[in-house]
Amino acid sequence: MTEGRKAGFDAKTCDLEEFDPEVMANTKLAIFLMATYGEGEPTDNAQKFMAWLKNENGEIAADFLANVKYVVFGLGNKQYEHFNRTGKQCNAQLAKLGAQPVYQYGEGDDDSNLEEDFDTWKSNLWSNLTGGAVASGASDNDANETVALTFDLKAVAVKVDDTRGATSTHDASMRASTKSTASSKVPASLKHFFNSPRATVTCNRELRNLQFAGAGKEGVGSTRHIEINLHDVGLTYYTADNLAILPENAADVVEKFARQMGYDLGEVVEFAGKEASFVAPYPSPCSVRELLTSFADIQGPVRHSMLKQIIAYVQSAEEKAWALSLAANEHRAQFKEAIEEAHQSLFSLFVNGPLASARIPLADLLHIANPIQPRYYTISSSSHYHPDTVHITVSVTEAVNRAGQKLTGLCSGFLQSLAANKGTTRVFVRPSTFRLPKSLASPVVLVGPGTGLAP
Numbered sequence: 382m383t384e385g386r387k388a389g390f391d392a393k394t395c396d397l398e399e400f401d402p403e404v405m406a407n408t409k410l411a412i413f414l415m416a417t418y419g420e421g422e423p424t425d426n427a428q429k430f431m432a433w434l435k436n437e438n439g440e441i442a443a444d445f446l447a448n449v450k451y452v453v454f455g456l457g458n459k460q461y462e463h464f465n466r467t468g469k470q471c472n473a474q475l476a477k478l479g480a481q482p483v484y485q486y487g488e489g490d491d492d493s494n495l496e497e498d499f500d501t502w503k504s505n506l507w508s509n510l511t512g513g514a515v516a517s518g519a520s521d522n523d524a525n526e527t528v529a530l531t532f533d534l535k536a537v538a539v540k541v542d543d544t545r546g547a548t549s550t551h552d553a554s555m556r557a558s559t560k561s562t563a564s565s566k567v568p569a570s571l572k573h574f575f576n577s578p579r580a581t582v583t584c585n586r587e588l589r590n591l592q593f594a595g596a597g598k599e600g601v602g603s604t605r606h607i608e609i610n611l612h613d614v615g616l617t618y619y620t621a622d623n624l625a626i627l628p629e630n631a632a633d634v635v636e637k638f639a640r641q642m643g644y645d646l647g648e649v650v651e652f653a654g655k656e657a658s659f660v661a662p663y664p665s666p667c668s669v670r671e672l673l674t675s676f677a678d679i680q681g682p683v684r685h686s687m688l689k690q691i692i693a694y695v696q697s698a699e700e701k702a703w704a705l706s707l708a709a710n711e712h713r714a715q716f717k718e719a720i721e722e723a724h725q726s727l728f729s730l731f732v733n734g735p736l737a738s739a740r741i742p743l744a745d746l747l748h749i750a751n752p753i754q755p756r757y758y759t760i761s762s763s764s765h766y767h768p769d770t771v772h773i774t775v776s777v778t779e780a781v782n783r784a785g786q787k788l789t790g791l792c793s794g795f796l797q798s799l800a801a802n803k804g805t806t807r808v809f810v811r812p813s814t815f816r817l818p819k820s821l822a823s824p825v826v827l828v829g830p831g832t833g834l835a836p
Contacts, residue, residue, distance in 0.1 A: 383529040385412075388507040398426035398569035402433065402441075408449055410483070410510070415471045416456040420814060421463025426569050431467065434474040447479035452510075454487040454502060456495060464490075484509050496684050497713065527693045527745060532659060534650040534744040541647045541668045568660050573755055574676065575664065577627055577807040578614035582607060582799045583770060603777040605797055608762075609808060612769035618810045620764050620817070624771055625755040627807040628792035630680060634728055635673045641732050644743055646670040662752070669743065675807075677750040679727045680791050683720050685713070690749045691730070697738035704736060724782045756792040757811060771810075 385392030390410070405411070416424050423431045433441075453475070455468015465488045472486045487502030489495035567575045588604045611618065618624070630638075639646050648669045652661040663676045673679065683691075689708045695701040707716045719725070727750060730736045741749065762772035777797050778790030789797075799806060817825065 382531075384507065386529075388511055390510075396426055396569040397430040400430050400433075402445075406445055406448065410450045411452075413451065413453045413468075413471055413475075414456065415453060415468040417461075417463065417465050417467040421461075421466035422814070423467045425811070427467065431470065434471065434478070436474070436478065441478060443477070444479040446475060447481075449475070449480040450483045451475050451480045452482070452484040452486075452506070454489065454499065456489050456491065458491040460492050464488075496686065500685070500710075528690050528748045530744060530748060531655055532661070532744065533653045533655075534747075535653050537649040537651055537666045539649055539666075541649055541670070568662060571662060571752060573625065573627065573807075573809055574752070577625070577755075577809045578616065579805045580614045580616070580808050581610045582796075582801055582804045582806065583610050584608035585796075585799055585801050585804070588774070602779055603797065605775045605777065605793075606761075606772065607775055607796055607799075608770045608772050609806070610769065611771050611808075611810075614808075616771075616808070616810055617768070618760060618764050618771055619812070620760065620762075621815045622760050622764075622813045623757040623811040624760050624773055625757050625809045625811055626773075626792055626796065627675070627755050628753060628795040629674050629806075630677075630753075630791070631795070631798070632674070634680065635670060637732050638679055638728055639669065639673060641737070642741060642743075642746070644669050644673070646673070650743070662747075672743070672747065676752055677747060678753045678791070679750055681726060681751055681753075683725050683727060683730060685716055687727075687749060688716070688720065691727075691736065691739060691741070694741045694745070695736055695739045700736050700738050722783075724780055724788050729782075729786075753791070755809070759813075 382392045382394050415427065418424060422428075453468055453472040455465035455471075457465035457468065468486070468488060472482070476482060484506055485502075487499070489498035489502075585605060585607050588606050589602075609624070636646070638644075646669050649666050650669065650672075651666040652659075652663070654661070663672060667676075685708070688704060692701060692704045692708060695704055706712055707719055725734070727746075731739050758773040758775065760771055761774045762770070775793050775796050777793040780788045782788060796806070798804070
């Protein structure tokens with residue numbers, strides 16, 4: 382949206398779950414970013430749109446989108462058989478309904494470097510759409526500009542008592558945010574943040590014989606058997622469905638990050654939009670601790686575009702020069718070595734890291750940091766035998782960076798830390814298209830990927 386406005390367009394973003402056929406028919410120019418997952422399926426929020434676009438009943442006139450000019454970029458992974466099927470289908474079906482493509486269809490491969498694929502594809506996008514009125518590099522983020530804010534944060538008079546630590550703050554904050562957002566509009570792409578219940582872990586045990594294998598040795602990891610009570614939160618599942626986990630940043634990570642940035646974890650803030658149509662991206666009001674614990678992905682990988690957004694907040698001239706060099710498009714190889722391969726996150730960059738002088742206002746940070754995304758695990762249990770509890774098998778992701786620091790995956794590390802009958806996690810069930818035959822006489826072939834233990 383920011384790049385589009387810089388190029389002179391009155392750009393707006395739209396979640397496809399909220400698309401309106403009449404609004405779309407009257408849109409002069411639309412850019413579609415279409416992801417594919419599973420067996421060539423659209424994402425959950427795009428399913429209704431794609432079903433409409435296919436026009437299988439022939440109810441939509443062939444020229445319904447004749448006034449629409451469009452561009453499509455597909456996001457996928459070549460490890461999957463139906464690579465970018467949704468993007469390809471969207472591009473073809475738009476044309477069948479009369480829309481006019483005005484830039485080449487593009488694809489990104491997450492198995493390689495999706496962001497680089499996207500940057501290469503859009504390098505001439507804006508100049509092409511404006512007839513050359515925008516320089517080809519104008520879409521790059523200016524390394525000395527702060528992010529374009531779509532919302533501000535305003536302190537609420539009430540302050541959460543943070544002296545008792547994360548648990549009490551979490552509970553108080555979520556009670557306030559649940560009450561505040563119950564009757565307000567929820568952004569479709571982030572509805573899981575608002576609607577996922579908090580379920581109790583009833584079993585969390587190690588499946589490997591770590592003493593026999595030699596715990597701590599390279600290549601010897603942890604695999605957990607985890608059981609979660611769904612009955613008390615009113616969720617049901619079928620065998621082979623997916624259980625979504627919404628992980629959280631650890632309390633010590635949140636505290637160190639807040640101390641580095643100068644945030645008050647006990648402060649409660651609410652979101653104030655810049656436009657009349659604004660919808661708060663997270664529960665509002667919400668404590669700063671809750672925002673950093675449950676919503677801002679401060680331990681996720683730092684992308685090239687994210688580094689460019691950070692530079693304006695770096696106070697040390699030496700650190701800024703280092704970041705500017707890595708952010709240059711011609712230094713992609715150096716960026717990959719220093720940031721991607723070093724497993725750098727916002728946390729590791731700022732807390733005793735190479736950009737320790739950076740000070741980012743909280744509202745700006747929430748624009749820069751990606752929201753924590755749910756992680757999906759294929760359910761290991763049978764809904765027939767375990768209707769009230771769901772079982773997942775989790776391989777704990779571990780890595781060591783160049784500084785010799787041990788890094789643990791956000792979600793697997795979070796699940797590993799949850800004590801039985803005490804720990805809780807926000808969850809929801811995503812139905813799977815995979816189902817066993819109804820007849821027990823039907824022959825099946827079983828394949829055991831993943832940890833190898835769940836099957």
